Amino acid sequence: MYDYVIVGAGSAGCVLAARLSEDPDVKVCLLEAGPADNAENIHVPSAFATLFRTRYDWDYDSHDEPALNGRRVFLPRGRVLGGTSSLNAMIYARGNRLDFDEWETPGWTYDEILPYFKRSEDNERGADEFHGAGGPLTVSNGRSNNPSAQAFVDAAVEAGLPANDDFNGKNQDGFGFFQVTTRDGRRCSTAVAFLHPVLGRPNLTVETNFQAHRVLIENGRAVGVAGQRLDEELTIRADREVILSAGAYNSPQLLMLSGVGPAAQLGMLGIPVVADLPEVGQNLQDHALVPLTFTHSQPVSLLTAMEPQNIRRFVEEGTGPTASNGPEAGGFARTRSGIPAPDVEFFAAPIMFVDSGLAFPTAHAISCGPALLTPESRGSVTLASADPTAKPRIVHNYLLEEADMVTAVEALRMGLHIARQPAMRPYTEELFRAPESESDQDLRAYVRRWTHSIFHASGSCAIGTVVDASLRVHGVDGLRVADASVMPKVGRGQPNAAAIAIGEKAADLIKHI
Known part of the structure; x- marks a missing residue:
């Protein structure tokens, strides 16, 4: 028997376990379906894509995407201590002030959530109005500083876009280098930052290799979790x-397996309905990336990361291409005038990042495509089976709304324009995959053929429809959701940072602070 049982040792779960177990009189159990985070590649930033489709990844795919020629899209999710913070690209970009204000939920405005971002943070630039220092999570400047990534920033400025050296400061618009969740050049996941330092607490139990099957609900109250640890x-x-x-993906799946969700769907699968919540699994959002990859002959890409001298630099100094998080630089921009904040985010990675990162790089390259930040399209997570080991059925409906396709085409034009600037010429010798022309028709065809996820799933257990402002699930006592699924909108940044802040705030809500 524990006081609190947390399912999922990811970006929010590790935060919750650390914060709730600060009280020695409280017993906390953290359940993680995957193993410990002791694989070396987890901690080497440039190696993150090698973790895809391994034991550390839930290895999901969307079902046929109607606006992407019926393609299925790869959706990696961390299945390891640290969750997706153990296999993401480590960018620390919280989003825009508007993202939180647009939730229109008391307690969740930007000014109210900012202290939780700052509480987590140990920013190497120090503390100020927008940043924290002394928290568990190390937020650093990148330590690779690849010249092609710098060229992309210079090219954006040449194209008439502003520079920005702090995407988490007063203004989000502009181009520069991302800050990242690394410490001394190595990944600083939430497991590294929050969980490992407190594993010795006698009131904290961490169960790895435990897959939750359902929440136990008795007389309308959650009283535990049933699952399987190995056999x-x-x-x-x-x-x-x-x-x-x-x-x-997994929080709505687990709710539905527990009888909390759309009654009609649950009934068809023979799952007894505990609470009829039609919006569980709905409102699913993500950032769709339109990839642009240029090959070149400059020997500076991350193909050099595993060369002996660069491995030595990484081990001894924590610098060089082995320390690269991939998308080192990028920026936030607006595809049209009259909108209140950026609607696209660019990423510049000194690597051939194609086919969702599953294809092995074969040449020196830079990948520098835009992602849509404010999609109007919505998808869903539903059950494919009442068997808890079956993968959920995920459909994002990427670019299904015409407005999203229009934004994608304009963002693609913007990316091609940046790539033509003088600063980029050494790194844009050949466009690896090119549209037939720059007509609307050909750009749309390119978008439909090559767009993929940038792995920012959010919104499927949204505040207001599935949980209340205190993250309590409607209709069930003693049950909360605290992760990126509660975000009503995906936001203009990386949800990992927001999920960490959600974990921080959830801990205070549970403690009644």
């Missing part, structure tokens, strides 16, 4: 609360 079926009881921090 052993177990029940973990919670005296106070069960908190789902399993992410935008």
Whole structure:
């Protein structure tokens, strides 16, 4: 028996486990479906894509995407201590002030959530109005500083776009280098930052290789979690609360497996309905990336990351291409006038990042495409089976709304314009995959053929429809959701940073602070 049982040791779950177990009189159990985060490639920033489709990844795919020629899109999710913060590209970009104000939810405005961002943060630039220092999560400047990434920033300025050296400061618009969640050049996941330092607490139990099957709900109250650890079926009881921090795909899946969701769908699968919540799994959002990759002959790409001298630099100094997070630089821009904040984000990675990162790089290259920040299209997570080991059915409906396709085409034009600037000429010898022309028709065809996810799933257990402002699930006592799924809108940044802040705030809500 524990006071709190947390499902999912990811970006929010590790935060919750650390914060709730600060009280020595409270017993906390953290459940993680995957293994410990002791694989070396987890901690080497440039190696993150090698973790895709391995035991550390839930290895999801969307089902047929109607606006992307019926293609299925790869959707990696961390299945390891640290969750997706153990296999993402480590960019620390919180989003725009408007992202939180647009939720229109008391307690979740930008001014109210900013202290939670700052509380987590140990920014190497120091503390100020927008940044924190002394927190568990190390936020650093990149330590690779690849010349092709710098060329992309210079080219954006040549194209008439502003420079910006702090995307988490007063203004978001502009181009520059991202700050990243690394420490001394190595990944600083939430497991590294929050969980590892407190594993010795006697009131904290961490169960790895435990896949939750359902939340136990008795007389309208969550009282524990049933699941399987390796070959052993177990029940973990919670005296106070069960908190789902399993992410935008797995949290709604677990709710539905537990009888909380659309009654009609659950009934068809033979799952007894505990609470009829039609919006569980709906409102799914993501940032769709339109890839642009240029090959070149400059020997500066991340193909050099595994060369002995660069490995030595990484081990001894924590610098060089091995320390690269991939998308080192980028920027936030607006595809049209009259909108209140950026609607696209560019990423510049000194690597051939194609086919969602699953294809092995074969040449020196730079990948520098835009992602749509404010999609109007909405998808869903539904159950494919009542068997808890079955993968959920995920459809994002990328670019299904015409407005999203229009934005994608304009963003693609903007990316091609930046790539033509003088600063980029050494790195844009050949466009790896090119549209037939720059007509609307050909650009749309390119977008439909090559767009993929940038892995920012959010919104499937949104505040207002599935949970209240305190993250309590409607219709079930003692049950909360705290992860990126509660965000009503995906936001103009990387949801990892927001999920960490959600974990921080959730801990205070649970403690009644």
